[in-house]
Amino acid sequence: AGEYHIMTVSYSIDVSRSSLITFIHLQCRWRGSIWKSVLMECLLFCLAFISLSVLYNYYLTETTKKLWDDIAALFDSKMDYIPLTFMLGFFVTIIVNRWNEIFNNVGWIDPCALVMSTYLRGSDEKSRMLRRNCIRYIVLTQVLVFRDISMQVRKRFPSLDTIVATGIMTEEEKSEYDQCTLKTVYPKYFLPIQWVFNILYEARSSGKIAADLQLNEIMKCVLDFRKGLAQLCNFDWVPIPLVYPQVVFLAVRSYFFLALIARQSVLIDGSPPNPYHPVFPLVPFFMTALQFIFYVGWMKVAESLMNPLGEDDDDFECNFLIDRNLQLGLTIVDETYNNLPPQKKDAFWSEKFVEPLYSTDTANKPMCPQIGSAAQYEPNVDEILMVPHESNEPEMELDGDEERLLSRLPRVVSVISVNRDQNGGSRMSLNSRKGTKKGLLGSLTKKLSRDSRVSRPSRLGMRGGESLTSLSTPTVEYAGSSFDLLDEGDHDHLHTPCTPSNVPSPRRTSPAPPSDLPPVLPPLMSVPEEDEEVQRTRTSIDLRNWKAEAMKNESKNTSDTKM
Numbered sequence: 001a002g003e004y005h006i007m008t009v010s011y012s013i014d015v016s017r018s019s020l021i022t023f024i025h026l027q028c029r030w031r032g033s034i035w036k037s038v039l040m041e042c043l044l045f046c047l048a049f050i051s052l053s054v055l056y057n058y059y060l061t062e063t064t065k066k067l068w069d070d071i072a073a074l075f076d077s078k079m080d081y082i083p084l085t086f087m088l089g090f091f092v093t094i095i096v097n098r099w100n101e102i103f104n105n106v107g108w109i110d111p112c113a114l115v116m117s118t119y120l121r122g123s124d125e126k127s128r129m130l131r132r133n134c135i136r137y138i139v140l141t142q143v144l145v146f147r148d149i150s151m152q153v154r155k156r157f158p159s160l161d162t163i164v165a166t167g168i169m170t171e172e173e174k175s176e177y178d179q180c181t182l183k184t185v186y187p188k189y190f191l192p193i194q195w196v197f198n199i200l201y202e203a204r205s206s207g208k209i210a211a212d213l214q215l216n217e218i219m220k221c222v223l224d225f226r227k228g229l230a231q232l233c234n235f236d237w238v239p240i241p242l243v244y245p246q247v248v249f250l251a252v253r254s255y256f257f258l259a260l261i262a263r264q265s266v267l268i269d270g271s272p273p274n275p276y277h278p279v280f281p282l283v284p285f286f287m288t289a290l291q292f293i294f295y296v297g298w299m300k301v302a303e304s305l306m307n308p309l310g311e312d313d314d315d316f317e318c319n320f321l322i323d324r325n326l327q328l329g330l331t332i333v334d335e336t337y338n339n340l341p342p343q344k345k346d347a348f349w350s351e352k353f354v355e356p357l358y359s360t361d362t363a364n365k366p367m368c369p370q371i372g373s374a375a376q377y378e379p380n381v382d383e384i385l386m387v388p389h390e391s392n393e394p395e396m397e398l399d400g401d402e403e404r405l406l407s408r409l410p411r412v413v414s415v416i417s418v419n420r421d422q423n424g425g426s427r428m429s430l431n432s433r434k435g436t437k438k439g440l441l442g443s444l445t446k447k448l449s450r451d452s453r454v455s456r457p458s459r460l461g462m463r464g465g466e467s468l469t470s471l472s473t474p475t476v477e478y479a480g481s482s483f484d485l486l487d488e489g490d491h492d493h494l495h496t497p498c499t500p501s502n503v504p505s506p507r508r509t510s511p512a513p514p515s516d517l518p519p520v521l522p523p524l525m526s527v528p529e530e531d532e533e534v535q536r537t538r539t540s541i542d543l544r545n546w547k548a549e550a551m552k553n554e555s556k557n558t559s560d561t562k563m
Helices: 020-027 034-058 062-077 084-104 110-119 125-149 151-156 160-166 171-179 190-205 212-237 243-262 282-305 318-335 437-448 488-494 532-562
Strands: 383-386 413-417 475-478 481-484
Touching (some): 034 243, 110 318, 125 190, 151 318, 243 282
Parallel strands (some): 413 475
């Protein structure tokens, strides 16, 4: 019999802090280490390399050395024909993913035991027996599966009699198991799970399980446990195709077999070093030995992870998992069943803020709370101007469906005050500022009146043959109120009904545009909040009609002047 030892190598405590000492401790570990994995093969490789080196340096003639150098240089230049890094990297990735899937399906009894302890009620002997037998049958299923896929469990339970001897199965249950006649190639893993379902149905019929929903929850947990074990059987039944590990392992060992020949000669730019030194032949030896440790160690990772249910140092502790599931499951459904401590007010009952205590070693260590990376941003201005987004879409042409296109005008413009009380910042209203209109309102004017297409007229009704309606003063929401964006002198003509013939020209602080351009509306015409499609369509219609009226009036004035 083989010698049993702890398989899983735990080193988490050694890497709790990153430092040079941690690195040294990690490299000095032996069990499960790279040194233990590659020691024998590395010694054989070094022995073969040294033997060929002695043959090359002391037993070959100059002519033979010259031929060896040419062959070695040719081999060394073509070594990259073997894509070792690509093959190993891809292969190890597949193996690690497979290893992770196997670990996630090994089976933990905790969910089944907790749900069963909650829903299968009763403190009498019959109820206790039902709960305990359910847990034991679930663990028995795990034992039967592990016996067939794990060598360490098979050595522990070589026959069903050994399972009976451990108490996981009774003689009567073994007889029932043996009486189930199937072909030997078909395992009978389903039988203990079926016993569990029969017990659950009996408990539901007798009222020990209060509702069908609770029965369904217990059965779901049991089926999830069984599904994980079935996944392990599938992984064991269909491994990675044999050709893949064969080609990878062959490529690695072929590479270093060729390196025995290619790394013997010492050539610098195609010629022996001059003057020659005895240290020169050691350089290719040490570099090749390091390369061997890295690549072969990388390959050993894949070899050890291909079957994590085996007997390697890093394989799963299957026997421990069986013992743990049995003891923990029985404890949950029996010893701690319906066990509840006295309910009292917690220590933070009257505290406004919950502040747990720390040990003296950890109380002064700073913490990094979970705060968004942009949460500390503060704007550099006292007020933020909120304006509609400027669309880059081309101006829409009317196609007769006015109602479909009446939602394209922007919503009301707002100015939001930034609260800077804690920083001593200013919260002065815009109305009380002098000389700020040029900056703030100028920015607003620049955004909303860049051309005649962006100028926003009021709702110019086009229904029932109406041509134009009045233009009202644009306003900006600010802290629950509004203020005018134009000077008081501009209010008179904006609050009166206007037609294209009596609309006064806007004030200009820059040279007038060429006479051939149509006049433009005053900037920042207020608009009611509407659907964007309605607003955009209304803008296009109103601007087109207004421009036509303006050009007509301008032509009429020009003809009157000439007359």
